[in-house]
Amino acid sequence: MTSSLLNRDRAVLVLEDGSRFDGWAYGARGTTVGEVVFTTGMTGYQETLTDPSYAGQIVLQTAPHIGNTGVNDEDPESRRIWVAGYIVRDPSRVVSNWRADESLDAALERDGIVGISGIDTRAVTRHIRSDGSMRGAVFSGIDAEIDPEEQLRTVTAAPEMAGRNLSAEVSVSETQVTPATGERIGNLAVIDLGIKQATVDNLARRGFDVHVMPQSSTIDDIRAIDPVALFFSNGPGDPAASDGHVALLTAALRDGLPYFGICFGNQLFGRALGLGTYKLPFGHRGINQPVRDNTTGKVEITAQNHGFAVDAPLEGVFDSPAGFGRIEVSHIGLNDNVVEGMRALDIPAFSVQYHPEAAGGPNDANYLFDRFQAMVMDHLGKKGTNA
Incomplete structure (x- = not known):
């Protein structure tokens, strides 16, 4: 050829x-x-x-x-x-x-x-x-x-990336459902801000019926599918220009839904927690970005694609300015000390800035889908006990 x-x-x-x-x-x-x-x-x-x-x-x-x-x-x-x-x-x-x-x-x-x-x-x-x-x-x-x-x-004369909301250009126009291929846990609401197919496949393998929903979905749309958790995908644009998505995530967190976000979903999680975001000089794009998982001390080689980052304290536990309790930075980029992940300690929610599905790229971070699955199962167990 x-x-x-x-x-x-x-x-x-x-x-x-x-x-x-x-x-x-x-x-x-x-x-x-x-x-x-x-x-x-x-x-x-x-x-x-x-x-x-x-x-x-x-x-x-x-x-x-x-x-x-x-x-x-x-x-x-x-x-x-x-x-x-x-x-x-x-x-x-x-x-x-x-x-x-x-x-x-x-x-x-x-x-x-x-x-x-x-x-x-x-x-x-x-x-x-x-x-x-x-x-x-x-x-x-x-x-x-x-x-x-x-x-x-x-x-x-072209628009700058800062201030642009591009999710409407890449999102699905109507909900698409991928059934669980692992032992079924329940419905997962996925807000498509620019999702990759490998992400959908990984979530389905963990037992979720993956409902990939338009970026324009409302909190009522999410509640209507009776989800066990919420996921925000990667996507293009400036997180500071996505107030509607931040409001949606804030409402879902107040509903008590477990949450996992990657890339753009990490930045929007930061904003929902009351933190700011900023534009990186030239961003992180590639499949060879070193990140330290602070919970294990392990260094992962990760796939990344982002030009914005969350502004948060790198060390110690701090209180969410938006009232979601204690927060800690869970992952740090070793090239330039950028926030690469956050974890809430008082609500079931966490996020990472990179791509754990890593298609194509290394599989070092694939365990994060297992961590999300375990968090949802734990939440469902506690919910059942309280009931």
Whole structure:
């Protein structure tokens, strides 16, 4: 199986500070704008591309050689490719994998994803690490010939990621139910803010009938399915722009529902507890991020994809400003001491900033689904005893 890379058109990446990087068109031709970010994963590009958390972002792969295994119908994490654009250095001209259904560049073109190849991705990465993630645009094909000043105006007119609520763009429009594949515990309400299929599969294996619900769901919608617990998924955007989701989570916590949140769900948990969030300079994206679990002292290698974090005390126990009792930071990122998880001590609730389903990536954190299952079972046991 070969790709169409021999028919090359020009492309250019333009950053909001005026930096320009010339290369070759990859995927669809045209113009795309978004926040330019980098991911350090050496593998799993198909899972990255289909992760809804990347909506609104032009993703740069730091691994130089991309596309050698093509794409297939088994590994997507959602119904489509979500990245706003794609940047690679060395796209493979030949697909060499027995599972491949088509080449990566063909899949990008099919889903209308404008990309660029053949640029110095190390230089772009170093630039972003130094100056922070910024808006950018890829102009490919005939759009690469647009006047440079007009190209820059296109970039600076684009919305910044801070202040954007993108969950409505990636969420399901109606509830989808995946039955439990393990011994059944009960209904689980999952608010889809950009969920990955591997997360749904992991929850179903723990005995939950997984009800993936639209991000616009209300507390009455949740109560209507008589859930045993609530889960908030990963997703794109700024947690500070999601007041409605914070209000929903606050109501559910006051109902006494056990809660588990990952990634965006961790940030919204922080806000529901009364804490603030902030934008990271260039975020954490990749499958090699070290995190310490404070409850065990174990260091995990984790998969991450986030540009925002919770502002909370890293050491000791503190009181929730919103009145949910004692809270502690349960996980810390070892690269930069960012909050990577929180645990409530007086209500059944916890969250992590990374992806325990890790598709594709390491499985170090998969135990968190077991921890959630145990917490729900314990809560149900206490509830039954009180009854």
